[in-house]
Amino acid sequence: MKELVVSKIKEGTVIDHITAGRALLVLRILGISEKTKDTILIAMNVPSQKMGRKDIVKVEGKFLSTEELNKIALISPNATINLIKDYEIVKKFKVTLPPVVEGLIICPNRMCISNSQREPIRSIFYVSFDKDVVARCHYCGKKIRDIAEQIR
Numbered sequence: 001m002k003e004l005v006v007s008k009i010k011e012g013t014v015i016d017h018i019t020a021g022r023a024l025l026v027l028r029i030l031g032i033s034e035k036t037k038d039t040i041l042i043a044m045n046v047p048s049q050k051m052g053r054k055d056i057v058k059v060e061g062k063f064l065s066t067e068e069l070n071k072i073a074l075i076s077p078n079a080t081i082n083l084i085k086d087y088e089i090v091k092k093f094k095v096t097l098p099p100v101v102e103g104l105i106i107c108p109n110r111m112c113i114s115n116s117q118r119e120p121i122r123s124i125f126y127v128s129f130d131k132d133v134v135a136r137c138h139y140c141g142k143k144i145r146d147i148a149e150q151i152r
C-alpha cells in the first residue's frame with residue numbers, strides 16, 4: 001500500500017530514503033535555517049518498504065549542487081533524489097558516495113595539519129562504507145564515523 005505522507009511539490013527537489021532521524025541534518029547541510037523563505041516539507045520516521053523507517057525532505061524551487069549531493073551522501077548514503085518539474089518527476093537518482101572529499105570535512109584531530117591556524121590546508125578525506133560511512137584523513141589518518149558532526 002502506498003500513501004502520501006506529505007503533499008507533492010510543483011517544482012524542486014525531493015530527497016527521499018534519508019536515513020531515519022537525519023532529515024534535520026540534511027536541512028543543516030543545505031543551509032536551510034529558521035530564516036528560510038522557501039517552502040520546505042519534512043517527514044521523519046515514516047514507514048518504508050525498503051528501509052523500515054526513513055525521513056523525507058522536499059524543497060520547493062531548489063535544485064542541488066554536486067557539493068550538496070556529496071554532503072547528503074556522506075550522512076545518508078541511500079538517499080534518492082527526485083527532480084520535480086510541473087509536478088512530474090523528471091529525474092530520479094541515488095546519491096553516490098564520493099571516494100575522496102576535499103574541504104568538506106573538518107578533521108577532529110586538533111593537531112592535524114589540516115587544522116593549522118597559520119597555514120590552513122584544505123582537508124582531504126577518503127570515504128568508504130562499513131555499516132555506515134567512514135572517512136579517513138589524508139594528513140593524519142584519523143578515521144571518523146560520526147561525519148555529520150564534522151561537516152562544514
Ligand code: CTP
Nearest residue numbers: 007008009010014016058080082084087088089
Ligand atoms: N513527489 C513529490 N512531488 C511530486 C512528485 C513526487 O513530492 N510532484 C515525491 C513522492 O511523494 C515521493 C518521491 O517524490 O516521496 C518519489 O516519488 P515516486 O517515484 O512516485 O515514489 P516511489 O515509487 O515510492 O519512489 P521510489 O521508487 O524512489 O521509492
Ligand code: ZN
Nearest residue numbers: 107112137140
Ligand atoms: Zn587529520
